[in-house]
Amino acid sequence: MSATIQDIGSERTASGARGESANSLQLVSFRLAQEEYGIAITRVQEIILMGEITRVPQTPEFIKGLINLRNTVIPIVDLRRRFGLPEEKPSDETRIMVMNVAGKTIGIIVDAVSEVLRIAKDQIAPPPPTVAGLGRDYLTGLVKLDKRLLILLDMDKILTCSESVIVDAL
Numbered sequence: 001m002s003a004t005i006q007d008i009g010s011e012r013t014a015s016g017a018r019g020e021s022a023n024s025l026q027l028v029s030f031r032l033a034q035e036e037y038g039i040a041i042t043r044v045q046e047i048i049l050m051g052e053i054t055r056v057p058q059t060p061e062f063i064k065g066l067i068n069l070r071n072t073v074i075p076i077v078d079l080r081r082r083f084g085l086p087e088e089k090p091s092d093e094t095r096i097m098v099m100n101v102a103g104k105t106i107g108i109i110v111d112a113v114s115e116v117l118r119i120a121k122d123q124i125a126p127p128p129p130t131v132a133g134l135g136r137d138y139l140t141g142l143v144k145l146d147k148r149l150l151i152l153l154d155m156d157k158i159l160t161c162s163e164s165v166i167v168d169a170l
Helices: 161-169
Strands: 024-032 035-040 044-049 063-069 072-078 095-101 104-110 112-120 139-145 148-153
Touching (some): 024 148
Parallel strands (some): 072 104
Antiparallel strands (some): 024 112
8 A cells, every 4th residue: 555645744835825936845744753854755756554574684774674566676774773763663654755865766664754845945944063973964954843843854865875885786
């Protein structure tokens, strides 16, 4: 079973306006642990329910394995483990977001997909300079939404070069 991006939720903007413009960006927001993240909707091919994942031996712990998606085998990355968060059992809200990362189709496991929203590009603030380490490499910015903060990710930088080689070999 799969859910399309339109099934995620209604589109919203800070101003409530509809329509695409050069000054806006459409995002898919999702949860990992207690944090909310966002990626450009153009990166997401589809969102599917968790299913059976075939484990591949001798791969990093954040690479959960492979799935067969309509006769295409794709690697699955557990974003929780990639970010160093504790592993949790999948819930009814756990989803796999199928997307293009560095020219390859992969699936990433997230705790829940929240909604599709449209933001003005001027709402994006750069990551604070106090954010250090690898995390800064794949953070593209922060978006302040009402009473919450959305962390924007650059999915092409989620995997290091050596990790990309491992994923390519699967």
